Amino acid sequence: MRHFVFTAALLAAGPCLADPLPSWNDGASKSAIIAFVESVTDPASPDYVTPADRIATFDNDGTLWAEQPLYFQFLFAFDRLRKLAAEDESILTSDVLRAANAGDLETVAAAGEAGLLEIQSVTHAGMTVDEFLAESRQWLATTQHPDTGKPLVTMTYQPMLELLSYLRDEDFTTWIVSGGGIDFIRSFADDTYGIPPWQVVGTEANTVYAVGEDGTPTLSKEGGVTFIDDKEGKPVGIMRHIGQRPIFAAGNSDGDFAMLEWTTAGDGARFGLIVHHTDAEREFAYDREGHVGVLDRGLDEAAGRGWVLVDMANDWRRVWPDGE
Amino acid sequence: MRHFVFTAALLAAGPCLADPLPSWNDGASKSAIIAFVESVTDPASPDYVTPADRIATFDNDGTLWAEQPLYFQFLFAFDRLRKLAAEDESILTSDVLRAANAGDLETVAAAGEAGLLEIQSVTHAGMTVDEFLAESRQWLATTQHPDTGKPLVTMTYQPMLELLSYLRDEDFTTWIVSGGGIDFIRSFADDTYGIPPWQVVGTEANTVYAVGEDGTPTLSKEGGVTFIDDKEGKPVGIMRHIGQRPIFAAGNSDGDFAMLEWTTAGDGARFGLIVHHTDAEREFAYDREGHVGVLDRGLDEAAGRGWVLVDMANDWRRVWPDGE
Ligand SMILES: [Ca+2]
Ligand SMILES: [Ca+2]
Numbered sequence: 223m224r225h226f227v228f229t230a231a232l233l234a235a236g237p238c239l240a241d242p243l244p245s246w247n248d249g250a251s252k253s254a255i256i257a258f259v260e261s262v263t264d265p266a267s268p269d270y271v272t273p274a275d276r277i278a279t280f281d282n283d284g285t286l287w288a289e290q291p292l293y294f295q296f297l298f299a300f301d302r303l304r305k306l307a308a309e310d311e312s313i314l315t316s317d318v319l320r321a322a323n324a325g326d327l328e329t330v331a332a333a334g335e336a337g338l339l340e341i342q343s344v345t346h347a348g349m350t351v352d353e354f355l356a357e358s359r360q361w362l363a364t365t366q367h368p369d370t371g372k373p374l375v376t377m378t379y380q381p382m383l384e385l386l387s388y389l390r391d392e393d394f395t396t397w398i399v400s401g402g403g404i405d406f407i408r409s410f411a412d413d414t415y416g417i418p419p420w421q422v423v424g425t426e427a428n429t430v431y432a433v434g435e436d437g438t439p440t441l442s443k444e445g446g447v448t449f450i451d452d453k454e455g456k457p458v459g460i461m462r463h464i465g466q467r468p469i470f471a472a473g474n475s476d477g478d479f480a481m482l483e484w485t486t487a488g489d490g491a492r493f494g495l496i497v498h499h500t501d502a503e504r505e506f507a508y509d510r511e512g513h514v515g516v517l518d519r520g521l522d523e524a525a526g527r528g529w530v531l532v533d534m535a536n537d538w539r540r541v542w543p544d545g546e
Numbered sequence: 547m548r549h550f551v552f553t554a555a556l557l558a559a560g561p562c563l564a565d566p567l568p569s570w571n572d573g574a575s576k577s578a579i580i581a582f583v584e585s586v587t588d589p590a591s592p593d594y595v596t597p598a599d600r601i602a603t604f605d606n607d608g609t610l611w612a613e614q615p616l617y618f619q620f621l622f623a624f625d626r627l628r629k630l631a632a633e634d635e636s637i638l639t640s641d642v643l644r645a646a647n648a649g650d651l652e653t654v655a656a657a658g659e660a661g662l663l664e665i666q667s668v669t670h671a672g673m674t675v676d677e678f679l680a681e682s683r684q685w686l687a688t689t690q691h692p693d694t695g696k697p698l699v700t701m702t703y704q705p706m707l708e709l710l711s712y713l714r715d716e717d718f719t720t721w722i723v724s725g726g727g728i729d730f731i732r733s734f735a736d737d738t739y740g741i742p743p744w745q746v747v748g749t750e751a752n753t754v755y756a757v758g759e760d761g762t763p764t765l766s767k768e769g770g771v772t773f774i775d776d777k778e779g780k781p782v783g784i785m786r787h788i789g790q791r792p793i794f795a796a797g798n799s800d801g802d803f804a805m806l807e808w809t810t811a812g813d814g815a816r817f818g819l820i821v822h823h824t825d826a827e828r829e830f831a832y833d834r835e836g837h838v839g840v841l842d843r844g845l846d847e848a849a850g851r852g853w854v855l856v857d858m859a860n861d862w863r864r865v866w867p868d869g870e
Contacts, residue, residue, distance in 0.1 A: 419788065457765055
């Protein structure tokens with residue numbers, strides 16, 4: 223009897239309930255997300271999870287915003303390198319630095335991760351964390367995407383913004399767990415995603431505390447990286463910062479494989495999501511090959527592991543917050 | 547007129563307002579804390595701070611719970627060393643390890659921080675983070691203090707527990723920033739202080755992600771330390787984990803000097819608090835000398851820097867949750 227009344231009340235309320243994911247087309251991906259969220263938030267469900275344990279982690283590049291033709295943080299590093307080299311050419315101490323300064327992305331790409339880290343280390347060092355944040359914010363506010371001409375901060379994925387809001391409305395905490403630099407991401411995560419600095423996990427630069435002659439303390443980036451939050455580093459970063467295993471993880475490349483593996487190996491209901499870039503018309507289409515966002519093993523194993531592979535072209539009604 | 551009505555309402559409500567810090571004696575320390583909290587939480591105050599920026603950081607050993615005769619984590623490490631050595635004596639590969647196993651604390655103390663880190667590395671390695679947390683919880687639940695005979699988890703300071711609650715009631719977030727191991731502190735911080743794992747910053751051990759032959763992923767402590775969250779490391783740890791400067795910091799030793807310096811150098815109203823161990827009768831009396839909790843520079847400079855030096859003997863009506 224109580225059950226009947228409850229169901230009737232829900233049915234009556236039904237037509238008034240707003241769709242929490244309006245930019246997602248109806249289909250298996252959207253249904254799976256909603257079914258998971260309902261199962262872990264319904265106190266009567268065997269899969270119920272208390273709010274404190276509703277941890278959801280998101281990769282950033284290629285998962286929450288675009289990453290082509292290159293991670294935006296590297297576009298920032300290249301712009302900064304050109305600016306620094308214009309003032310003092312002697313900082314260009316290696317082939318990869320000279321190539322980056324000349325805009326020769328092929329040579330830079332050929333140098334792989336080590337080359338990119340060298341550029342990042344040179345361009346992100348020798349300033350305080352506060353100066354870095356201000357520089358990054360200024361750059362993001364004034365820089366357009368090289369292909370689309372749109373402001374970079376508008377190249378987030380509307381369906382993923384809705385997913386973040388939906389999870390938070392259901393008392394999840396949402397975290398970014400990115401291979402990108404923690405300070406770079408913090409410079410826009412609160413404004414762009416509603417994610418405060420302490421819910422950002424990322425690659426960490428060598429940071430040093432010092433007190434100036436006038437007694438003013440500073441934290442400065444001294445060059446070099448102390449922690450790489452990518453691949454097997456992602457579960458390590460999660461346990462360092464969050465201290466418990468997520469129940470939901472979303473990524474787009476094999477750099478997220480370990481995070482999804484760690485997340486979904488936990489007891490109880492778990493959710494793994496991979497954004498598959500299938501939409502050459504509205505965004506970019508890529509997976510098994512390229513400089514960024516390589517998705518190979520994840521593509522092969524997602525189904526077997528019960529991870530939801532989101533097909534951008536078919537699952538998303540709209541890609542961009544300000545457009546189609 | 548509006549002001550008058552508001553004041554009258556406050557006066558009328560006055561006798562009903564519970565004292566947020568009943569275990570603190572009336573005096574300068576208690577008044578300063580309450581005046582600070584009121585100034586940053588009153589929207590009409592020039593010092594008003596939005597809740598998202600009300601970050602309060604606390605050292606743990608000697609600030610939230612006792613640290614004599616030795617940090618409790620080292621008592622844990624010694625007990626674990628004896629247990630491991632009883633199974634396999636060959637782990638005792640150095641003088642400091644043999645001394646710790648024999649209970650020769652003087653030799654261990656003479657080896658300084660390096661000796662303690664060696665013991666910690668040997669005893670905290672070779673297990674998963676989950677196993678470590680379980681082991682630590684089990685030990686804390688069954689171990690009494692060597693001098694007082696009280697369960698260790700009851701040796702927290704009641705006035706500081708009240709301060710944590712008071713700040714949280716006023717929409718602060720409360721963080722631990724400790725030189726102790728992050729996993730050790732997380733094993734009891736939620737139950738003991740109401741502080742969730744992601745609000746614990748501490749010294750970090752080398753942690754490795756691996757997948758077993760059966761496909762089960764684990765995070766294991768492999769020995770060695772990757773980050774020491776002490777002295778100049780505390781502001782670094784704060785910016786890694788929290789990503790913004792606190793407005794309130796509490797500590798008890800020179801290991802907290804940089805944290806208080808960094809916190810109180812920020813703009814706007816700031817609060818630095820040092821617990822001064824002056825109470826040989828109810829707790830322990832120590833400051834400028836000893837193995838643990840040395841407070842020397844902080845004692846000299848607190849007044850000049852506007853930090854509140856809490857005199858345990860005089861400022862605290864009660865020390866322990868379960869007693870005097
Ligand atoms: Ca990615
Ligand atoms: Ca301490």
